[in-house]
Amino acid sequence: MQPTLHSSRLILRPYTLDDAADVQRLAGDVRIADTTLTIPHPYPDGAAETWISGHAPAFENGGEIACAITLESTGELLGTVSLIDVQRKHARAELGYWVGVPSWGKGYCTEAVCCLITFAIEQLGMTRIVARCLARNPASARVMEKAGLALEGRQREHVLKNGVYEDILLYGLVLPERGTT
Numbered sequence: 258m259q260p261t262l263h264s265s266r267l268i269l270r271p272y273t274l275d276d277a278a279d280v281q282r283l284a285g286d287v288r289i290a291d292t293t294l295t296i297p298h299p300y301p302d303g304a305a306e307t308w309i310s311g312h313a314p315a316f317e318n319g320g321e322i323a324c325a326i327t328l329e330s331t332g333e334l335l336g337t338v339s340l341i342d343v344q345r346k347h348a349r350a351e352l353g354y355w356v357g358v359p360s361w362g363k364g365y366c367t368e369a370v371c372c373l374i375t376f377a378i379e380q381l382g383m384t385r386i387v388a389r390c391l392a393r394n395p396a397s398a399r400v401m402e403k404a405g406l407a408l409e410g411r412q413r414e415h416v417l418k419n420g421v422y423e424d425i426l427l428y429g430l431v432l433p434e435r436g437t438t
Contacts, residue, residue, distance in 0.1 A: 258271075259271040259313070259316045260380075262376055263372075266329055267328065267365060269369060269372055270325050271324070276305075279334040282357075283334065284355065285300035292396075294418075323339040324339065335356050336354065336357055337353075340381075340386075345382070347385070350381070350387075352374070352388040354370055361396070367403045374430070378432065387429045391426075407430070409428060410427045
């Protein structure tokens with residue numbers, strides 16, 4: 258069973274189907290779709306339920322973990338932080354995240370990302386965390402940098418988003434104990 262994680266202001270918990278309406282409302286904002294790699298706009302009816310229903314099997318298979326970012330004080334859903342493409346053999350995973358527009362600029366995303374990275378290292382034994390963002394999304398790049406990831410490269414015109422080929426920035430974190438060169 259997926260654990261619940263705690264930080265100073267947040268609880269990172271498994272999603273339930275009761276969260277679907279909030280996910281659709283928050284992720285359905287065009288500003289979220291415009292600044293993320295994979296969230297569509299308009300956000301289709303039923304997509305949140307389908308997405309949430311896949312979380313438990315993906316966690317049980319060891320391939321990913323998706324956490325609802327909630328305020329500890331109120332339980333309000335703020336967004337998502339996840340590890341996808343978890344590769345235990347290689348001790349690596351890819352980080353993904355988004356927070357709803359009302360929560361932008363409050364440090365919640367960075368706090369959630371740091372909490373999940375700590376879990377990945379301490380509980381899952383990950384020694385490498387990678388993440389990507391649209392090159393035109395400096396706020397997402399700052400989240401990664403504040404969480405200790407370093408810019409590793411740029412993939413030019415790597416994704417087609419809204420009819421435009423976009424550059425992607427690649428970030429990574431490697432634990433020094435791994436002995437990289």
